[in-house]
Amino acid sequence: xxxxxxxxxxxxxxxxxxxIVAVGPQADIAGRYQAKQTIDAHGxxxxxxxxxxxxxxxxxxxxxxxxxxxxxDWLYKYIFPAEAKNVNEEFxxxxxxxxxxxxIRAGVTTFxxxxxxxxxxxxxxxxxxxxxxxxxxxxxxxxxxxxxxxxMLAYTERFLKKWQGDPLIHAAPAPHSIYTCSKKTIQDAAAxxxxxxxxxxxxxxxxxxxxSDSEKEHGMSPVQYIESMGVLQPNLIAxxxxxxxxxxxxxxxxxxxxxxxxxxxxxMIASGVSPVPEMRAAGIALGLGTDGPAGSNNDLDLMEExxxxxKLAKITKMDPLALNAKAVVEMATIDGARAxxxxxxxxxxxxxxxADVILISLDEPNAVPMYDVYAQIAYALKGSDVETVxxxxxxxxxxxxxxTIDEPRVLEKAxxxxxxxxxxxxxxxx
Amino acid sequence: xxxxxxxxxxxxxxxxxxxIVAVGPQADIAGRYQAKQTIDAHGxxxxxxxxxxxxxxxxxxxxxxxxxxxxxDWLYKYIFPAEAKNVNEEFxxxxxxxxxxxxIRAGVTTFxxxxxxxxxxxxxxxxxxxxxxxxxxxxxxxxxxxxxxxxMLAYTERFLKKWQGDPLIHAAPAPHSIYTCSKKTIQDAAAxxxxxxxxxxxxxxxxxxxxSDSEKEHGMSPVQYIESMGVLQPNLIAxxxxxxxxxxxxxxxxxxxxxxxxxxxxxMIASGVSPVPEMRAAGIALGLGTDGPAGSNNDLDLMEExxxxxKLAKITKMDPLALNAKAVVEMATIDGARAxxxxxxxxxxxxxxxADVILISLDEPNAVPMYDVYAQIAYALKGSDVETVxxxxxxxxxxxxxxTIDEPRVLEKAxxxxxxxxxxxxxxxx
Numbered sequence: 001x002x003x004x005x006x007x008x009x010x011x012x013x014x015x016x017x018x019x020i021v022a023v024g025p026q027a028d029i030a031g032r033y034q035a036k037q038t039i040d041a042h043g044x045x046x047x048x049x050x051x052x053x054x055x056x057x058x059x060x061x062x063x064x065x066x067x068x069x070x071x072x073d074w075l076y077k078y079i080f081p082a083e084a085k086n087v088n089e090e091f092x093x094x095x096x097x098x099x100x101x102x103x104i105r106a107g108v109t110t111f112x113x114x115x116x117x118x119x120x121x122x123x124x125x126x127x128x129x130x131x132x133x134x135x136x137x138x139x140x141x142x143x144x145x146x147x148x149x150x151x152m153l154a155y156t157e158r159f160l161k162k163w164q165g166d167p168l169i170h171a172a173p174a175p176h177s178i179y180t181c182s183k184k185t186i187q188d189a190a191a192x193x194x195x196x197x198x199x200x201x202x203x204x205x206x207x208x209x210x211x212s213d214s215e216k217e218h219g220m221s222p223v224q225y226i227e228s229m230g231v232l233q234p235n236l237i238a239x240x241x242x243x244x245x246x247x248x249x250x251x252x253x254x255x256x257x258x259x260x261x262x263x264x265x266x267x268m269i270a271s272g273v274s275p276v277p278e279m280r281a282a283g284i285a286l287g288l289g290t291d292g293p294a295g296s297n298n299d300l301d302l303m304e305e306x307x308x309x310x311k312l313a314k315i316t317k318m319d320p321l322a323l324n325a326k327a328v329v330e331m332a333t334i335d336g337a338r339a340x341x342x343x344x345x346x347x348x349x350x351x352x353x354x355a356d357v358i359l360i361s362l363d364e365p366n367a368v369p370m371y372d373v374y375a376q377i378a379y380a381l382k383g384s385d386v387e388t389v390x391x392x393x394x395x396x397x398x399x400x401x402x403x404t405i406d407e408p409r410v411l412e413k414a415x416x417x418x419x420x421x422x423x424x425x426x427x428x429x430x
Numbered sequence: 431x432x433x434x435x436x437x438x439x440x441x442x443x444x445x446x447x448x449x450i451v452a453v454g455p456q457a458d459i460a461g462r463y464q465a466k467q468t469i470d471a472h473g474x475x476x477x478x479x480x481x482x483x484x485x486x487x488x489x490x491x492x493x494x495x496x497x498x499x500x501x502x503d504w505l506y507k508y509i510f511p512a513e514a515k516n517v518n519e520e521f522x523x524x525x526x527x528x529x530x531x532x533x534i535r536a537g538v539t540t541f542x543x544x545x546x547x548x549x550x551x552x553x554x555x556x557x558x559x560x561x562x563x564x565x566x567x568x569x570x571x572x573x574x575x576x577x578x579x580x581x582m583l584a585y586t587e588r589f590l591k592k593w594q595g596d597p598l599i600h601a602a603p604a605p606h607s608i609y610t611c612s613k614k615t616i617q618d619a620a621a622x623x624x625x626x627x628x629x630x631x632x633x634x635x636x637x638x639x640x641x642s643d644s645e646k647e648h649g650m651s652p653v654q655y656i657e658s659m660g661v662l663q664p665n666l667i668a669x670x671x672x673x674x675x676x677x678x679x680x681x682x683x684x685x686x687x688x689x690x691x692x693x694x695x696x697x698m699i700a701s702g703v704s705p706v707p708e709m710r711a712a713g714i715a716l717g718l719g720t721d722g723p724a725g726s727n728n729d730l731d732l733m734e735e736x737x738x739x740x741k742l743a744k745i746t747k748m749d750p751l752a753l754n755a756k757a758v759v760e761m762a763t764i765d766g767a768r769a770x771x772x773x774x775x776x777x778x779x780x781x782x783x784x785a786d787v788i789l790i791s792l793d794e795p796n797a798v799p800m801y802d803v804y805a806q807i808a809y810a811l812k813g814s815d816v817e818t819v820x821x822x823x824x825x826x827x828x829x830x831x832x833x834t835i836d837e838p839r840v841l842e843k844a845x846x847x848x849x850x851x852x853x854x855x856x857x858x859x860x
Contacts, residue, residue, distance in 0.1 A: 062801075299812075375497045380494055382814060384812060384813075415798055422801060
């Protein structure tokens with residue numbers, strides 16, 4: 001995933017500290033380094049770790065709580081009440097641990113998140129050894145953590161200060177959307193991000209109603225409205241971007257906004273399909289995301305999003321050439337890195353970049369034969385084929401064994417939360 | 431998946447010979463049977479095996495050969511030449527073995543197939559211990575096995591005779607489609623099926639051009655044209671059925687035709703989307719299929735089709751209620767059984783039915799918590815979570831270990847075919 005999209009056959013990769021120092025043909029590398037530790041990747045693909053550009057990890061504990069309902073019912077009848085009754089810092093910690101286990105298992109090394117108690121998300125992400133772009137939510141109603149905008153601002157400023165300079169954690173403010181935040185809230189959050197040189201996360205043009213309300217109330221599209229506030233800046237990570245016309249796309253590209261396409265979520269919520277081929281053609285930094293693992297997916301497996309992104313574009317455009325395997329693998333790696341504004345650190349296997357590296361087994365019935373490596377990654381290999389994961393030079397999964405997470409304990413706690421969440425809502429539990 | 435869709439918590443299931451003899455609460459069953467062998471399914475879901483209603487298993491050896499091209503280019507530039515140069519009985523055997531390994535691993539216990547040298551497919555399917563509805567292809571040009579219609583008829587009659595009464599193998603003629611077979615070819619194949627009380631497999635209304643050509647040439651839709659030949663009968667298994675209007679759907683239901691929806695294939699080939707909610711509303715027996723693992727998927731993982739069927743219907747109808755989790759699980763099990771005309775044998779866990787049973791682990795990060803069992807199967811669990819598979823009372827996979835297939839040898843052969851297929855087409859190989 002370097003600029004030349006080099007594919008090394010029988011390659012070697014050298015890691016020192018948290019970074020890659022060399023990559024190339026095994027024959028060239030072999031004599032030049034004394035390895036303290038070696039991982040034999042024979043029979044595996046070695047790739048940059050996948051980047052999940054949009055999710056809400058603590059919601060893993062609500063996985064499958066109420067599906068097959070309208071977004072409005074899901075939010076107001078089920079999820080907001082469930083969050084009000086259950087979400088606290090402890091919930092967020094266990095949800096993050098569970099999500100880290102699931103994501104590492106499927107080869108995700110970096111994720112961008114938006115939720116509450118995001119400092120707890122950051123602590124658990126760091127403990128799991130994952131890289132995170134973690135956004136504390138601003139929303140114009142009392143949230144599970146902060147009950148007012150001043151509290152949100154104070155919490156987030158402490159959060160941003162605390163993680164300044166951390167090698168794994170990129171703390172950020174996350175104004176939820178234009179339909180749940182006032183212009184003032186969004187601008188205050190953006191000012192805070194500027195002050196700390198942080199990214200800014202936001203849902204953008206994810207619903208038809210959001211778009212038509214914006215046209216009605218502001219006489220412009222959501223993207224143009226955000227531009228009019230002065231917030232459409234190169235630090236923005238805009239999730240969804242479903243309703244973006246040609247003028248919007250031009251603006252998103254010019255402002256170097258990172259956009260995140262969430263194909264499973266687009267389909268499951270039936271919200272519409274992001275115009276991915278047009279966005280790529282406009283030069284937008286466009287990554288992939290799973291969205292939250294409740295109501296809109298329901299898992300954190302980015303390899304499924306790679307596959308779906310291509311297939312969804314093809315059927316939407318009624319053109320099998322609409323988006324190809326190489327393009328969707330780019331979206332999960334180097335383009336995803338651009339979209340979360342970390343392209344100098346991650347997204348490819350090049351000297352100087354962080355050593356976020358995954359090994360995918362080719363010793364599986366679904367992995368053979370292999371005529372084209374991009375087609376294999378996009379359409380045939382599975383998250384479960386990921387066998388080893390390295391993040392920032394640290395091995396976090398080796399031969400399918402998680403090394404930074406007490407998995408049995410995390411599963412046990414998830415089952416306990418299942419009972420307490422169900423009880424809080426008066427549901428019978430499975 | 432019985433008529434009441436009973437879900438047993440802490441249930442037991444008793445198998446004798448190749449059939450289920452009892453299923454119910456553990457407390458009721460425990461004292462009534464002396465078990466020779468017991469499988470502890472604690473912490474797992476126990477389900478009827480999945481039914482892959484449409485595929486071309488030997489094409490596993492062409493997996494990913496040329497994707498992201500138009501169907502026409504794929505067929506005429508790549509696949510037909512590749513088949514002409516590579517497909518022989520040996521190829522079909524190794525492709526079937528590889529596909530059996532992949533399908534068993536993902537919980538498929540029965541598949542419906544259409545290819546050449548189908549008798550070899552049947553022999554290898556039986557050796558792998560899988561259940562198959564296996565169609566020998568009729569097509570109006572020289573095929574890799576038979577070069578003329580009389581040869582196809584003679585081969586298929588031998589094939590049907592040989593497998594009469596087999597407990598696992600249901601041999602069938604498979605006229606490819608109305609756009610590749612004359613009316614005579616289709617009617618001859620159908621007469622042969624009738625003579626041996628066999629099913630009949632066919633691609634039906636899978637392309638816009640097939641539909642418009644039929645309207646032009648015959649003044650009627652493909653479904654009506656097949657009806658006019660007298661072939662729209664209760665033994666027909668019709669793959670795809672994308673272009674089927676209300677009159678077609680009424681006819682398919684009345685004639686008790688089994689239809690197979692292939693969501694990945696619909697998307698990847700960008701051929702259109704089968705009107706699943708309308709077909710179910712019309713009372714059609716509607717199952718799910720992966721289609722072939724080359725060019726149109728590229729794997730044989732039916733659990734992905736379960737997930738996609740729901741999501742594709744939702745986005746196509748712009749309605750998150752269009753098709754729910756329970757419906758798609760039905761399509762993969764009991765409705766799939768109806769669609770391949772084996773509903774008296776398989777599709778549910780009931781006394782008297784064949785013991786086709788799978789255990790899916792719930793001890794995975796993506797498997798917890800579980801608020802709704804159907805949502806979990808459809809949207810969260812993966813083919814790789816299937817841990818144990820029983821077909822006709824025989825354990826074919828135990829704790830992820832295949833017991834009927836020499837998997838390392840099959841993978842090795844697939845890699846050899848990769849080299850020889852690539853060489854035959856003058857391609858560089860990975």
